[in-house]
Amino acid sequence: MSKSYGDTKALDNVSFKLSEGLSFILGPNGSGKTTFIKILSGITYPDAGEIKVLGKDYGDLTKGEISFSFEKTNLSPSIKVGEYLSAIGEWRGEDNSREVMEMFELRNVESKRFSELSQGYKRRFLVASAFVGSPKVVFLDEPFSNVDIVAKKRMMEVFMELKRERNIVIVSHVFTNIEEIDSLVVLYNGKVLRNLHGKELQDIGGFKAVFSDGSVVVNDLDELVERIRNGQRPVSIKPVTLEDWLMDFF
């Protein structure tokens, strides 16, 4: 798929696949993430290319099949949390709003208006709204922005639970170490840097040894042994995380 704004190639002939379960579309600012979400949600059109979701052309998906939680919203400040979620459920064909509010710990703000919510609760509410009506595919744009560390951890646990029954795609400029993700796309400057699935992601590993002078040895056992023989002591030896691996690209 390609999409340009004037001379800027926001998506430059990109092609990637996401697996069932929980996926990440990751990229720094300006890499094309919002453009992709805007195309998928029908806000704008691609110049060329296609997207298939659940085996269908994305334009043919029904409101009960795909949902979005956008980073920015123009929701009316006066809408009430519980009433709004319930209305969305009815519109999508299944009002499971109570269950979703329970999951995202929103019951205590159920009767509040959107304008009365703190930034973190606003985000949780927007994320939760994407799960009401049990759509099969849920796209979450920056779901952790403004969310405190405890709520973030809880949200990740909820995603791990929900991914068994539906497909969740987190679109973000920051990677969050979630225990088990099923696929990953790294976008950079409108191009796909990496697209990994399942086992390919689990194979990212090894070790990282940091020395007191700041030097680092990654996955080189001979070098590590040699340095220790020469009297150097690593300050820490840790496993290489997916986050470390990603940092090498930027």
Ligand SMILES: Nc1ncnc2c1ncn2[C@@H]1O[C@H](COP(=O)(O)OP(=O)(O)OP(=O)(O)O)[C@@H](O)[C@H]1O
């Ligand atoms: N409406 C527009 N008009 C002109 N250029 C645009 C427009 N929208 C996006 N762009 C440009 O397209 C490129 C991709 O932007 P996009 O918003 O898709 O990136 P992003 O990955 O979502 O970034 P961020 O993380 O900052 O939201 C950028 O260079 C951006 O300046």
